[in-house]
Amino acid sequence: MTLSKLKELVQQVLPEVDVLIGYKQGFDPVHATPAFVTKPEQINDLIWNPLCVHNLCSYLPFMKDKKVGVIVKGCDSRTIVQYMQEKLIDRTKVRVIGIPCRGVISVNKVLHAVNHQPIESINFEGGNLVVKTPEGPKTIPMDEVMPAKCSICQYPTPLNYDHLVGEAIQSDKPKEKVFEDIKEFEKLSLEERRKYWEKEFDRCIRCYACRNACPMCVCQDQCLAESRDSHWTSQRDDLTEKYMFHMIHSLHLAGRCIECGECERVCPMEIPVAKIKKKIGMELKELFDYVPGINPEDTPPMYTFKAEEATIQEHKL
Amino acid sequence: MSVVAEKELRIIGFLCNWCSYGGADTAGVSRFKQPTDLRIIRVPCSGRVNPLFIVKALLNGADGVLVSGCHPRDCHYSEGNYYARRRLEMLKRMLPFLGIDERRFHYTWVSASEGARWQKTVTDFTKVIHELGPMNRQPAVSDKPSAKIT
Amino acid sequence: MAHSGFIPKDNLNSVIEALSKKARLFVPVEEGDLVLFKPFAAGQTMCFSRPANLPPKAVIFPQSDVLFDFNLKKDMENLKKVEVELKENLDFPSTIIVGCRPCDAQGFRIYDRVYLEAGATDPYYKGRREKTTIITLTCNAPSPGCFCTSVGRGPADEDGSDLLMTELPKGYYLEAVTDKGEAVLKELGLADGSAYREEAEKAQESAAKAVRKPFASLEKTPEKLIGLFDDQQFWEAEAAKCISCGACTYLCPTCYCFNITDEQAGSRGERIRSWDACMFAHFTLEASGHNPRPSKAQRLKNRVGHKFSYYPTRYKGVTACCGCGRCIRYCPVSVDISEIVAHVQGAQG
Numbered sequence: 001m002t003l004s005k006l007k008e009l010v011q012q013v014l015p016e017v018d019v020l021i022g023y024k025q026g027f028d029p030v031h032a033t034p035a036f037v038t039k040p041e042q043i044n045d046l047i048w049n050p051l052c053v054h055n056l057c058s059y060l061p062f063m064k065d066k067k068v069g070v071i072v073k074g075c076d077s078r079t080i081v082q083y084m085q086e087k088l089i090d091r092t093k094v095r096v097i098g099i100p101c102r103g104v105i106s107v108n109k110v111l112h113a114v115n116h117q118p119i120e121s122i123n124f125e126g127g128n129l130v131v132k133t134p135e136g137p138k139t140i141p142m143d144e145v146m147p148a149k150c151s152i153c154q155y156p157t158p159l160n161y162d163h164l165v166g167e168a169i170q171s172d173k174p175k176e177k178v179f180e181d182i183k184e185f186e187k188l189s190l191e192e193r194r195k196y197w198e199k200e201f202d203r204c205i206r207c208y209a210c211r212n213a214c215p216m217c218v219c220q221d222q223c224l225a226e227s228r229d230s231h232w233t234s235q236r237d238d239l240t241e242k243y244m245f246h247m248i249h250s251l252h253l254a255g256r257c258i259e260c261g262e263c264e265r266v267c268p269m270e271i272p273v274a275k276i277k278k279k280i281g282m283e284l285k286e287l288f289d290y291v292p293g294i295n296p297e298d299t300p301p302m303y304t305f306k307a308e309e310a311t312i313q314e315h316k317l
Numbered sequence: 318m319s320v321v322a323e324k325e326l327r328i329i330g331f332l333c334n335w336c337s338y339g340g341a342d343t344a345g346v347s348r349f350k351q352p353t354d355l356r357i358i359r360v361p362c363s364g365r366v367n368p369l370f371i372v373k374a375l376l377n378g379a380d381g382v383l384v385s386g387c388h389p390r391d392c393h394y395s396e397g398n399y400y401a402r403r404r405l406e407m408l409k410r411m412l413p414f415l416g417i418d419e420r421r422f423h424y425t426w427v428s429a430s431e432g433a434r435w436q437k438t439v440t441d442f443t444k445v446i447h448e449l450g451p452m453n454r455q456p457a458v459s460d461k462p463s464a465k466i467t
Numbered sequence: 468m469a470h471s472g473f474i475p476k477d478n479l480n481s482v483i484e485a486l487s488k489k490a491r492l493f494v495p496v497e498e499g500d501l502v503l504f505k506p507f508a509a510g511q512t513m514c515f516s517r518p519a520n521l522p523p524k525a526v527i528f529p530q531s532d533v534l535f536d537f538n539l540k541k542d543m544e545n546l547k548k549v550e551v552e553l554k555e556n557l558d559f560p561s562t563i564i565v566g567c568r569p570c571d572a573q574g575f576r577i578y579d580r581v582y583l584e585a586g587a588t589d590p591y592y593k594g595r596r597e598k599t600t601i602i603t604l605t606c607n608a609p610s611p612g613c614f615c616t617s618v619g620r621g622p623a624d625e626d627g628s629d630l631l632m633t634e635l636p637k638g639y640y641l642e643a644v645t646d647k648g649e650a651v652l653k654e655l656g657l658a659d660g661s662a663y664r665e666e667a668e669k670a671q672e673s674a675a676k677a678v679r680k681p682f683a684s685l686e687k688t689p690e691k692l693i694g695l696f697d698d699q700q701f702w703e704a705e706a707a708k709c710i711s712c713g714a715c716t717y718l719c720p721t722c723y724c725f726n727i728t729d730e731q732a733g734s735r736g737e738r739i740r741s742w743d744a745c746m747f748a749h750f751t752l753e754a755s756g757h758n759p760r761p762s763k764a765q766r767l768k769n770r771v772g773h774k775f776s777y778y779p780t781r782y783k784g785v786t787a788c789c790g791c792g793r794c795i796r797y798c799p800v801s802v803d804i805s806e807i808v809a810h811v812q813g814a815q816g
Contacts (some may be wrong), residue, residue, distance in 0.1 A: 026801035028611040138584040194416025212712035221748035235741040237531035266799030290613035305399035317441035
């Protein structure tokens with residue numbers, strides 16, 4: 001249903017743009033891949049299902065010379081809003097097709113659920129997914145294989161769009177659970193937290209997939225982590241350098257991260273980097289009662305100030 | 318006392334040129350007694366202090382980092398310290414999440430005339446860092462075996 | 468005829484433990500949902516049921532390798548005179564890798580041609596390579612995305628391995644490929660395995676049949692790629708979804724490009740050789756600020772071109788891709804190199 005409506009809309013939008021970015025099936029049944037549609041005959045390749053995990057907005061700041069159509073989920077749409085705040089795109093040159101979304105899958109969680117067997121086919125039936133492997137079919141509830149961001153999703157319907165496929169839907173996830181995992185993590189002692197991150201960062205191979213997939217990491221080739229002159233990081237592969245890189249990445253996103261979770265999804269070493277950004281989001285809410293990527297007229301809190309900050313007290317020694 | 322004798326710790330201070338650096342000067346001219354662990358880096362404004370300076374320092378050998386600027390409403394550039402306040406507060410809240418004791422980082426405001434306040438800040442912060450002891454960190458370059466194999 | 472051996476299923480762990488007493492041993496270890504090569508330690512959960520997420524290339528070609536330490540010594544009598552004191556370590560421990568796949572082992576063969584070439588031998592690579600014995604586990608089923616048979620290789624290819632190990636229902640059949648492998652086999656004192664040879668060969672054959680074939684042959688592909696060198700439109704379309712990160716190259720068993728930097732503090736420092744990736748803009752950035760490969764399309768073209776055209780042209784038709792499929796499997800946006808090669812083959816002009 002949704003797919004045929006989506007294709008109809010794409011048909012309508014395509015003549016107005018140079019390229020339209022959507023999803024098509026990837027190399028195996030569990031992977032979708034971004035599709036760059038320029039010709040009407042390519043519309044048939046488009047898919048829409050819980051495999052459509054990528055945040056396609058990430059391409060927009062690098063395509064300013066083109067008119068681009070883009071398909072966005074609720075979470076992705078916050079990227080568009082944030083881009084508007086920071087003037088990273090010319091909104092008049094972008095056609096946004098929004099799709100209300102009840103959650104996508106985490107490929108890693110699906111693979112884990114089938115014990116890393118090769119997947120022969122995958123079907124979505126109701127709230128379940130049926131995965132066929134050489135060991136036979138297995139029915140898994142969607143809730144069990146969703147990325148963390150979906151199980152607390154507050155914005156299932158895009159916040160900013162030109163066309164909406166289907167009807168807007170409301171979040172059915174409780175607000176007070178949003179930062180539950182962060183609060184849980186903070187119950188660990190300082191030493192345990194340090195050990196945790198050392199173990200996680202130790203795996204980092206500095207491929208920079210997290211940075212390059214991040215829609216808000218727009219410096220890219222000018223990134224501090226690559227700069228040889230100021231020596232923010234060196235070419236050593238010890239923990240200090242990896243730690244530093246992740247601090248560069250996260251702190252540059254303070255007040256800007258729209259929590260799409262791409263950084264964590266793309267990490268080939270499965271490092272839970274989104275956790276750091278979520279903690280920033282939690283502090284942001286507490287300090288400035290602010291959530292990034294909601295209102296295009298807002299100013300990111302780190303780009304502004306108040307003479308009297310009600311929530312920041314002077315620290316005593 | 319010297320670092321070599323391992324009685325002193327490494328504390329880095331980022332001081333704004335217009336207020337806190339002057340404040341430290343006032344303390345010196347007034348012959349106020351101060352601990353000597355602090356190494357001062359003079360910056361044009363606390364707004365110049367990138368929170369990553371602090372992270373980099375802590376990861377690469379500092380046991381504590383102190384940032385001091387003009388009091389709010391007193392910034393030489395009108396609003397640099399306002400931006401600094403938001404950024405540094407965010408960093409202070411992030412450090413413990415990543416397993417670094419937030420007491421190793423302190424930010425405050427000291428004006429050029431507040432020699433006594435500067436003396437107290439340095440003395441108290443140095444005391445805190447000494448209570449915490451040296452920062453647990455990766456071995457420095459020279460401590461590593463050469464041509465390591467992974 | 469090569470010597471062979473057999474390890475019953477239950478004995479594998481004790482054999483691996485015995486190997487760990489002879490040399491530094493790397494085994495595929497489960498860490499969360501990942502499989503990574505780690506130094507052997509008692510109590511680890513080893514995993515042989517699927518290929519490791521990262522090939523064991525860092526064992527011989529470390530991600531960051533200190534080539535030497537240096538110290539600039541000033542003559543206090545004559546300050547213009549500076550002596551450079553160098554300290555390098557070329558004494559590498561003998562090492563065994565167990566449980567990599569044939570594609571991983573072949574990666575080292577790709578490096579050999581570059582790093583052991585007469586006149587340009589790399590002592591760091593050579594030292595580690597010669598001291599390393601590779602015990603490979605043949606694949607009995609393909610992994611998502613892999614295509615080794617299309618690049619002239621196979622799930623039981625022996626090239627690059629010292630000892631081949633094939634999993635059978637009752638245990639593991641071992642066959643020596645090189646003298647190094649022969650020596651290990653002898654030291655382990657295993658029962659003769661020739662009775663299982665036929666069964667192993669059958670398993671290997673059926674494994675080869677199961678591998679997907681994205682293209683029939685690579686004949687003319689090097690020329691085709693050169694023909695498409697200036698077709699910017701073609702490469703822009705292929706690279707449209709690429710995000711230009713280095714995951715594909717860092718996970719690749721055959722990517723061997725590096726960067727060299729001096730990391731200095733005061734008068735002391737180290738010269739480091741570290742992995743680099745042609746997918747990064749800084750890879751080709753020149754001192755003047757000019758970058759001959761400013762776009763991701765040009766960078767992706769280089770990655771495909773190097774593997775399927777420049778390398779085979781230089782080294783007698785050997786393709787510098789072993790078809791392990793990691794770049795496809797773990798790419799953030801599923802860029803499929805085999806699909807690109809198929810497009811190249813089908814392109815006009």
